Amino acid sequence: MKRVCGESLSALPHVLFAANLDVLANCLSFTAPYLLLQFSDCPFLGGNGCFSLLLYGHMMLPALPNGMESVADEEFSEVLREPLLLLQDQRSRSNTTSQVAIVGSDLCPIESLDYEIIENDFFKQDWRTMGTVDIFQYIFIKWTLCFLIGVIVSLLGFLNNLAIENIAGVKFVITSNMMLARKFVVAFIVFASSNLGLTFLSSLVTALIAPEAAGSGIPEVKAYLNGVDAPAIFSFRTLVVKIVGSILAVSSSLNVGKAGPMVHTGACVAAIMGQGGSKKFGLTCKWLQVLKNDRDRRDLVTCGSAAGIAAAFRAPVGGVLFALEEMASWWRSALLWRAFFTTAVVAIVLRGLIDVCLRGECGLFGKGGLIMYDVTSANISYHLRDVPAVLLLAVIGGLLGSIYNLLLNKVLQIYNMINTKGIAYRIILACFISISTSCLLFGLPWIASCRLCPSDASEPCPTIGRSGNYKKFQCPPGYYNDLASLFFNTNDDAIKNLFSKGTDTEFHHSSMLIFFTTCFFLSTFSYGIVAPTGLFVPVIVTGAAYGRFVGMCVGSNLNLNHGLFAVLGSASLLGGSMRMTVSLCVIILELTDNLLLLPLIMLVLLISKTVGDVFDANIYDIIMTLKGLPYLKPHAEPYMRQLTVGDVVTGPLQIFHGIEKVGNIVHVLRTTGHNGFPVVDEPPLSLSPLLYGLILRSHLVTLLRKKLFFKTPTPVGLDAFLQFSADDFTTKDLGHCDQIDDIELSEEEMEMFVDLHPFTNTSPYTVVETMSLAKALILFREVGLRHLLVIPKVSGRLPVVGILTRHDFMLEHVQNLHPRLSRNRWRRWRLQFS
């Protein structure tokens, strides 16, 4: 199977050692700022038989002895086939930043996105000719796309719920019926094998068709919205696998959620809509292909991820806030409004669909499903004396959340090692987790003793059918198994049972403790498998169990019932693990439909987040770091104030002249991976060397393809614009850049000249080389740049010193250049809390 992902990577080593070392150093500094080369068993290079060579930005490579090239070549390509994470574990001076990162479950080359408006002469020309009709079309299509995203995501969310409830429902009904007939062994075999089958299918499609669909996808989408582009995260293939895989994985009783995958699905839908369909699958719509730049796509993806949460939890306002607080790196008031519109569409469509289901036309769905957790608002009252218990719950919840993050981090590191051994290992791991889960879910309820059905139960006891508070399991008639009511159920139903009021006597202390512990560990071990898995629902269910347990321990003389404690427990674990505030608060409010709880939920979230922040980062940041996604934080690290831009910028640079030879351009484009080149005018075009601007690789490729060449170095006239349309310069489909190798040029053409002036961005952002790194980062991040030109302080030299890119700001890069910099923990705290 040919995939974009990995191709350019494996081609790299050949380039590396074929070209001369100077070019190599130059090339590496941009395509892969620092890669570790390992030469093992080279006694003449180091006493310990092993020596790590750190290659980054233009540090000269030591001249290799003759005959070493081929060895190094092989070694290097092997290194490149290994995930970065593995390298990291083996070496102390390691790096997580590079232009290769783990996306889903595979290593992929990543690039930055171009958010900057390219102000070249051509762009200005285009802007002037843009008429009122064009502008209306643009606005209309933007809003139409948001509408369509809303409709499609809500339909997908509905389908997702419908499918899960029905597949898992049938499974539970069949096994329950066997249990009723006391065929316990057969029931277990049916239960375990159907789970195994579903998990196997899910991991198979994920591993084979779209490894990018593995995991929740939230870290990838978050990185995308921060400006990191990985090839296939928003492909049609990924979308299909994400939907199908998520349905299968959740139906297979794995302790995984559907909210994360829904966010990725929403983002996928938005990105595909934004590029007017999927070319590969022939599903394109010319009419929709107006939004051909990274800025508009970023906005759409933000709206898509808001729609995802809105559809998963039926929480439209919560979805907008989630996208705002957790996902988006850049946010405008106009975007808030569009995201709100999108989630409003989701809310309205879902309401309509639920009306259909309430009429009973959705199979097993409708009884459980979307209308999630009604903590009905029968006048809740709470007083000051309830607060200490809630505080305790919040503090411990915060602690548990940070332990959860720690554990998940460790488990994912181990899993990544297993995953790199091959597809077979990945699938075996998933199957192993599935079997273990089945054993636990079926085995643990046997520990619990049967409990007598309460006489005043609000629903039939024991439950006949699927959802309900009282599962019979192995118990005699008139009795129920409280642990089975939680384990032998979908997560949604388990949450509903835990949140339900008037059931304070339903569960036993030990059952709740067993359920909490099992969920806690199962969810950490289930997340990393090669299947679309979410974290939200597992954390909610674990937190609910924890909260209810606390409620049982402290709560006999309090006003709060155990259901409310479960809600607060969920909030505390979510706060301790995901560290959101307003969005979680609103999501929980919209889930439980009870505004009176607001002050308590706010209190719990604030405390648990504070406690969690003392120990580690939020779970999505941890996963992003683990995956090596170069996320650009909004604030500068303290030590960056001690460095100037000149301290981290690396040369030499590839510079083009205003009128450049075609051959030079082709050579540079073929031998480097740079995406932006400064254009400098030199005498006779100007009196002294002047920085004219910055030209993008993609624009150069377009220029070469159009072959607007001249025999002599002549400036191009206005007629040049007639040969180009605005479409030529728009961003192409996601992950499908024009390649320089696709263009064929004759020897004669290589000797000709091309005028770069009209296509050069004449207003690139610049910083003086003595600018502090911290302030340059603020500029880079706030404005959303890909290239930041560094100009010299003293004139007379070249008018440009270097280019700063995302990787130059990465902590690891800076620390490698300046290893003695202090990383004072408390100073970073100040930033975090300020």
Added chain:
Amino acid sequence: MKRVCGESLSALPHVLFAANLDVLANCLSFTAPYLLLQFSDCPFLGGNGCFSLLLYGHMMLPALPNGMESVADEEFSEVLREPLLLLQDQRSRSNTTSQVAIVGSDLCPIESLDYEIIENDFFKQDWRTMGTVDIFQYIFIKWTLCFLIGVIVSLLGFLNNLAIENIAGVKFVITSNMMLARKFVVAFIVFASSNLGLTFLSSLVTALIAPEAAGSGIPEVKAYLNGVDAPAIFSFRTLVVKIVGSILAVSSSLNVGKAGPMVHTGACVAAIMGQGGSKKFGLTCKWLQVLKNDRDRRDLVTCGSAAGIAAAFRAPVGGVLFALEEMASWWRSALLWRAFFTTAVVAIVLRGLIDVCLRGECGLFGKGGLIMYDVTSANISYHLRDVPAVLLLAVIGGLLGSIYNLLLNKVLQIYNMINTKGIAYRIILACFISISTSCLLFGLPWIASCRLCPSDASEPCPTIGRSGNYKKFQCPPGYYNDLASLFFNTNDDAIKNLFSKGTDTEFHHSSMLIFFTTCFFLSTFSYGIVAPTGLFVPVIVTGAAYGRFVGMCVGSNLNLNHGLFAVLGSASLLGGSMRMTVSLCVIILELTDNLLLLPLIMLVLLISKTVGDVFDANIYDIIMTLKGLPYLKPHAEPYMRQLTVGDVVTGPLQIFHGIEKVGNIVHVLRTTGHNGFPVVDEPPLSLSPLLYGLILRSHLVTLLRKKLFFKTPTPVGLDAFLQFSADDFTTKDLGHCDQIDDIELSEEEMEMFVDLHPFTNTSPYTVVETMSLAKALILFREVGLRHLLVIPKVSGRLPVVGILTRHDFMLEHVQNLHPRLSRNRWRRWRLQFS
């Protein structure tokens, strides 16, 4: 009464004509980029007897004929005493931007705020010596301040409600009792005179003590959060007047709200807390004086305004979102969290206080008051056939909202003209509005016919006491006056009546129409008087009447009751006038405590905002423009792409050398109003002229005060730092800058030198002069700058071309420089909707 506000302004003309014209032009370009000078009755200057001279950035003043100076001086000072708005109306080529703006109801000089981190040697020194204890203290105090802000604002909000309910309540009880005794004339006299007295008091304290407290304050706070500082908006005096004046104005039955003043109050509390108390009133706390810079204050003020809305509407999440969507120009995730914490404190404290009131210890408050509008969640159901009526309501609501904005704009323009005639006129205007309001409120109910009390009314009919749906007014026993139930009541109670369910037959069509029309006009005419007045509640009550009227007209066969229509009507008018989305949605949800309404409210808000946006800007932006506050929008206007930075930047510049003579500094500081000066090193300090950095006026003043002078131009050693503490360089109290005139220097000292290097910000942001204006604006706005240095493209000249400040980006400034630029409405639309 001596006030900061206006002082520096009246001093200006003397400077203007005393100094030579070159210095003048230079000075004006920064202190007041363009002021209109009017020379009336100067026949030799223009045929029409009047000629406007536009002074801005270094356009040369025409040489005035001898003897003109003194005339111009007088004329000029008179012009300066007039509000900008008035000047505007008289001249076609007018400007709203200048460093003078209407704050509250008075003209004030305004300045920009310094958000940039000043990275000079001293700052770096200070950062290195900052220990863990300091950092913890900083974090602790930040959070403590948020906690205190939350507590104080909620107490003030509670006090506000308590006072209003009791004062207005007593008034209504007394007059109602007289009505019962059928003493109608006496009742009217008591009603009208008490209203007049309250209004008079309110406008008196506002006009005499703190004109900054007039109006809602939201535009001023919004401008502050955008970086515009006006002297007294956050003074202790303003705070007191705002609280007292708002209570009096709302109690006096004027159709004004308390939410806007609460936002200003919250912001005031935050700002005063942030500077550690009020020096003027001797209420300072050394311990809290850690946050001495504009960034930290901005954050606190954001939290304060969130707390204000939270306290006014008991809507903690809505408060955070309001601050985020409407108020703040810069937002970080960390700030979201702190604002959330502040409003959580407000929610918890308010809950405790309400518990107290429910026990009946708050006088007349508690029955009405805080627990606002319970649209109790008795299972609302609505279906597809209800949607057309809602759509209609939303569209008309949007139209009405934009008409409301238009009308308010016109009324405020007229009011501003009246207000400038003197304090007496202002107070008379307020009294006139009060008398008119009393007449309408008392007179109009007589039109309505008495209605028979329903037999199944859920409360006593007619109402005995204050709040309730059925007011007796002039009717016989057993009857009630539906119009009096709305008019003869506080706004809060009127809203509660309109929102109430099960009262579909209570009101007559004509009554509702009369009430709507009256409220619509009364609220526009009441807002502009010299008293603390809000817009939120009047718009809600007007919208509720409108919605209920629509509900009456269409709704007999719909599922939605009239109370719900009233809620939706409020949403539509709010959306059409204030143009917020998510925050309004959440505020309405928190007000009505009903999540089931969510999809409908979202729909209504989206449509009404869209309809409104077609016609005009949102109400706060209109008021800000009217006041001449230089608000920096987040996006660039299309025509800015056609200009370079060089096209708008204005020289000549005041530049200091790295080691500068004291006399020069004093002269420049005295003769200009600049706040930042480039520092340039020239030979022999460097080989060629080099831009060393930017030094602030406040730092120069500190340097001069400390008198670290040398007889010869010597670089200063490290020991210089010992003479200064970090406190010397922090921002002083709001509106109390160190003045250069306070420093006394001897002749000898004036001849000495001072080394500016250690105190110069060595990392100022720079743009090349060929950078497009649009991109420079993005940088300026996103990073939050006060000064942006423009450097030349070709070296050899001076290393700095000019400084861009906020005013250089203002639409009017740019258009004055380049009058032919297109202002294509649709292109601006594209920005607005994209």
